[in-house]
Amino acid sequence: MVAASLIFALTAAFAQSAPSDTTLTANPVFEKNCAKCHGKTAEGRHFGGPSLVSDKVATISADDLRNIVTNGKGHMPKYRGKLTKEEIDTLVDQVKALNKR
Template structure:
């Protein structure tokens, strides 16, 4: 009896943990919509990019790496990549990155709004355009 209860509890905990770490259906749909609106023109709807011009996000090691580094690119821009600090909220950035980091063969954890907000603050990125150095979109 005790073993059965322990197994049931472990199954419940595993289910809750999986649900907490994976994006909800609504969040995934929001992420996809944000991606199509803001990113797909360059990175393509398939996430495969355009060779020699715009990098693929599908199966991309950087995209699957440290989430804060990926978010920093959206907040400050890099090279030909514009920043989205004024056009996307912390929630939007977290949502689109969660979508990108969990699709096209990518298997990285998503980010949440609080993480992006803390990163925005630590980078000194003002959502109202008073950022010292960035690559404006």
């Protein structure tokens, strides 16, 4: 079981654009663009970004999340033109999935 998920994580890390059924933290797009502020585990960093796993984020709709990532918010940079629409959609799906409990 551990070996199987390790292989899964490695496969996801090497895939060019991760399918939306992988987790956010295994998505290379997240690791490259978001982890420096939101942390490798997406649980936030001091002086960086807030946790992406929170009651607050759980209440934000997919449309609003897409809007935040696309257009930025406060100290959160905008990713319009830096990431494709598909990459942003995948990130939003994965943020949503992380908050489904």
